[in-house]
Amino acid sequence: MSYLSVEQLDMSFTRGKVASQVLKGINLRIDQGEFISIIGHSGCGKSTVLNIIAGLLEPSLGVVILDGKEVKGPGPDRGMVFQNHSLLPWLTVFENVEVAVNKVFKGSMGRRERREWVEHNLKLVNMGHALNKYPQEISGGMKQRVGIARALAMKPKVLLLDEPFGALDALTRAHLQDEVMRIQKDLGNTMMMITHDVDEAVLLSDRIVMMTNGPSATIGEILTVDLPRPRDRIALADDAEYNRCRRAVLSFLHDRHRLH
Amino acid sequence: MNANVKIEPAVVASPAADAGPSRLSRLGTRLPQTLLQDLLPPLVILLLLGLLWEMLCSGAGASLPPPSQVLSETWELIIDPFYDNGGNDVGLAWQLLASLQRVAVGYLLAVAAGVALGVLIGQSNWAMRGLDPLFQVLRTVPPLAWLPLSLAGFQDSHPSAIFVIFITAIWPIIINTSVGIRNIPQDYRNVAQVLQLNAWEYFRTIMLPAAAPYIFTGLRIGVGLSWLAIIAAEMLIGGVGIGFFIWDAWNASRISDIILALVYIGIVGFCLDRLVAFVGQRITRGIPAA
Numbered sequence: 001m002s003y004l005s006v007e008q009l010d011m012s013f014t015r016g017k018v019a020s021q022v023l024k025g026i027n028l029r030i031d032q033g034e035f036i037s038i039i040g041h042s043g044c045g046k047s048t049v050l051n052i053i054a055g056l057l058e059p060s061l062g063v064v065i066l067d068g069k070e071v072k073g074p075g076p077d078r079g080m081v082f083q084n085h086s087l088l089p090w091l092t093v094f095e096n097v098e099v100a101v102n103k104v105f106k107g108s109m110g111r112r113e114r115r116e117w118v119e120h121n122l123k124l125v126n127m128g129h130a131l132n133k134y135p136q137e138i139s140g141g142m143k144q145r146v147g148i149a150r151a152l153a154m155k156p157k158v159l160l161l162d163e164p165f166g167a168l169d170a171l172t173r174a175h176l177q178d179e180v181m182r183i184q185k186d187l188g189n190t191m192m193m194i195t196h197d198v199d200e201a202v203l204l205s206d207r208i209v210m211m212t213n214g215p216s217a218t219i220g221e222i223l224t225v226d227l228p229r230p231r232d233r234i235a236l237a238d239d240a241e242y243n244r245c246r247r248a249v250l251s252f253l254h255d256r257h258r259l260h
Numbered sequence: 261m262n263a264n265v266k267i268e269p270a271v272v273a274s275p276a277a278d279a280g281p282s283r284l285s286r287l288g289t290r291l292p293q294t295l296l297q298d299l300l301p302p303l304v305i306l307l308l309l310g311l312l313w314e315m316l317c318s319g320a321g322a323s324l325p326p327p328s329q330v331l332s333e334t335w336e337l338i339i340d341p342f343y344d345n346g347g348n349d350v351g352l353a354w355q356l357l358a359s360l361q362r363v364a365v366g367y368l369l370a371v372a373a374g375v376a377l378g379v380l381i382g383q384s385n386w387a388m389r390g391l392d393p394l395f396q397v398l399r400t401v402p403p404l405a406w407l408p409l410s411l412a413g414f415q416d417s418h419p420s421a422i423f424v425i426f427i428t429a430i431w432p433i434i435i436n437t438s439v440g441i442r443n444i445p446q447d448y449r450n451v452a453q454v455l456q457l458n459a460w461e462y463f464r465t466i467m468l469p470a471a472a473p474y475i476f477t478g479l480r481i482g483v484g485l486s487w488l489a490i491i492a493a494e495m496l497i498g499g500v501g502i503g504f505f506i507w508d509a510w511n512a513s514r515i516s517d518i519i520l521a522l523v524y525i526g527i528v529g530f531c532l533d534r535l536v537a538f539v540g541q542r543i544t545r546g547i548p549a550a
Contacts, residue, residue, distance in 0.1 A: 056450055074453040086447040090469040090545070099465055103455045134545075154455075 002029035003190060004053070004158055009062035011048055022048055024216040026062070028209065030158075033188045037201040039249060040211030041257070046194045049211075050160050053192065054080050067157050076104045079151030083163040085143040087135040087150075094131040097121060097150045104154045121153040122146070124183060141172035145179070152183070161193040165200065173197075174233065177204060185230060198253070202245045203233060210252045220257060223248050325516050333516035348500055348508065352521070356528055358500040359490050362418075363532075366425025367486045374430040374482070375475060378437020379467070388438070399431035403489035407496060417497035421490065428489040429482035436481070440474025441467060469544075476540030483536045487529045 009026035012019050022045045030036050038046045051057040053064050055074035064071040066078065087096045097118045105114055122128055125145040135143055144164055151159055161180075165173040177200060184191055195201050201208045205225050212220040225245050227236070236242040310327050317326040325333065341353035381388045381395075406427050410420040448470055452462050468475075494503025502521055509517035 054454065056453060074450075075456060076454065078454070080450070080454050082447060082450065084447060086451050088448065088451070088466065088469070090472075091465075100455055103457065103461070 003032040003034075003067060004028075004030040004192075005065045006049070006053065007063050007065065009049070009052060009064070010060045011045070011052065011057070012060045021216045022214055023059075024218050026219060028219065030190060030192065032190050034190055035184060035204055035206045036192045036209060037205040037207075038192070038194050038209045038211060039196060039198070039201050039253070040217065041213055041253065042196065044211045044214050045217040046211055047162055050162050050192065050194050053158075054078050054160050076100070076154040077157045079154050079156030079159045081144070081147050081151050081159065081161040081164045083166050085135070085140075085147040087143055087146055089135050092132050092134055093122065093127060093138070093146050094118060096135070096146055097153050100150045101153050118153060121149040124152065125149045125179065139172075141168050141176060144168065144176060148180070148183075152187070152189075156189075158190040158192060161191065163194050163196070166196070173200070178233075180204065181229070181231065198246055198249045201249060202242060203231060203236065208245070208249060210249060210257075212257050221252055223252075325519070330516040330519050333514075334520040337517065337520060348498075348504070350500060352502070352505070352524060355500060355502045355505045355521075356524060359494060359502045360528070362421050362494075362501070363425055363483075363486050363490050366422040366490075367429050367483060369422070370426045370429035370433060370482060370486070371479060373426075374433025374478070375437050377430075378434045378475070378478070379441055379463075381434070382438035382441025382471070395431060395434060399435075403428040403485070404492050404496070407493055411497075417499065421493045421497055421501075424489050424493045425486040429486040432481035432485065433475070433478040436474045436478025437471060440471030443474070444470045472540070472544045476536065476544065479540065480533060480536045483532045484529065487525075487532055491525060 006026055006028040009023055010021070011023040012021045014020075026049060028036075038049060040046050048057060052059050053066075053071065055071050055078065071078075087093075088099070091099065098114070101109075101114050101118050101121075105117065109117065119128065119131070122131060125148050127142060127145050127149060130138055130142065135146070138146075148161075148164070164180075165176055168176065180191075181204060183189070193201075193204065202225055208223040208225060209219055210221045210223065211217050223245060225241075227239070227241055227245075314326045314328060316322070317324050317329075331338075337352055341351040343351045344354065377391070381391050403424050406424050407420060410423040410427075411417065414420045414423065444467065448466050452466050457465065490501070491503040491506070494501035495507040498504050498507075502525060506518050506521050509515070509521065
């Protein structure tokens with residue numbers, strides 16, 4: 001029994017009388033502590049898969065089972081990091097994380113303990129210096145750090161990242177990728193990330209799930225990235241296995257499943 | 261810090277709100293210049309218009325008094341706004357306060373009911389479909405058209421005046437609140453869902469703050485309309501109040517008093533608008549509508 005399993009997922013949307021099938025027969029088994037990336041062309045339904053696991057969408061068919069329990073609706077056991085960070089602009093950095101912590105741990109932690117837990121998670125993403133800033137006062141990379149802290153602070157069983165670094169510049173993105181690797185090494189989280197960046201997928205993942213183009217998109221291939229951790233982006237540039245994986249993903253996306 | 265500096269012009273609304281350690285010293289050197297730039301043009305225009313008015317109305321057959329005559333005839337009212345000779349014969353400050361009191365009661369009722377109804381039709385498609393057509397029709401009814409009906413219903417002038425204010429101010433508040441609620445970004449709704457916020461938590465932490473910029477737009481339009489409505493309503497219902505003061509002055513042919521009252525009404529209306537805008541600015545901290 002795997003930690004997170006996605007069984008026979010179908011998803012159709014109906015608009016008026018027209019029904020369109022977006023996903024067909026998605027099967028995926030993920031172990032605890034694994035880092036999985038889902039890659040595919042835009043519009044292939046990657047985000048739909050993630051939203052179904054998050055419980056924000058209900059699949060037309062199939063089930064998602066997390067730690068032996070069927071997913072029914074959203075919940076704090078699946079922390080979500082949104083592409084556009086989704087911080088509440090009227091709350092400070094601290095308060096944005098506090099909302100989540102208060103909701104999840106009101107019964108189990110004292111007031112002071114919750115406070116410390118918020119600070120602890122913000123320090124974890126190196127945002128301990130900006131507790132009282134408002135989201136509009138910090139940079140895009142910092143906002144995404146806070147988004148990650150908010151998700152981590154809920155102690156989720158699985159962390160879902162929806163193109164978390166897509167809106168960031170290349171340098172900030174690289175920096176945050178390293179941070180995510182460090183956090184995963186320290187905490188051993190199970191993580192699932194949507195991306196369209198091949199380098200990012202290979203660098204971060206244990207396995208890369210490659211999706212075919214829609215309509216009726218499904219999993220085309222799953223690539224195991226057999227690289228030791230911790231991974232160093234500079235050393236990997238000349239690594240044979242790294243380049244083999246990169247080539248495999250690129251050829252899947254651009255040769256066999258080119259967007260017409 | 262970089263980002264902080266970058267966004268400053270967008271967040272800072274007025275030059276006086278400029279943050280920074282050297283704020284006071286900069287203000288010190290800038291103050292005379294700002295005064296000159298901001299106050300001089302309106303003063304010049306005011307002076308020119310006053311002169312024009314004086315010239316036009318100084319002739320023998322002028323039907324309206326020139327400003328010099330207005331000033332001399334109303335001087336007693338200006339210097340003693342707080343006299344009280346009993347009945348309707350009280351100072352202009354009391355007249356304005358009586359009107360403001362009516363506005364306060366009617367407007368606050370409209371705020372409470374308007375935000376509540378706005379939330380309802382913003383949240384529920386059914387309520388939207390049911391109530392929106394009704395609101396769209398009712399909101400076009402002019403305030404004074406409600407007055408005879410409310411007099412008949414309440415059998416008393418005081419609650420009738422308050423009702424007229426209420427019914428005038430409520431429509432923009434309802435409509436703007438519901439638009440604000442409908443425009444809450446899906447991202448915030450997703451956050452609420454992932455956190456499994458209950459209805460009250462959602463209302464408090466997401467809905468109200470997200471819709472606040474819209475709500476305050478409605479509140480600002482509403483306060484302006486209620487000030488318009490009260491003056492008109494008071495002319496008809498009588499009693500102490502700046503509206504009836506004007507009507508009374510007209511019946512006694514005291515044209516100068518009317519002109520003075522108009523100036524006061526304008527200034528108070530301006531202050532009300534700025535007050536609501538200021539409160540909105542403080543509460544939303546200048547965060548633009550999403």
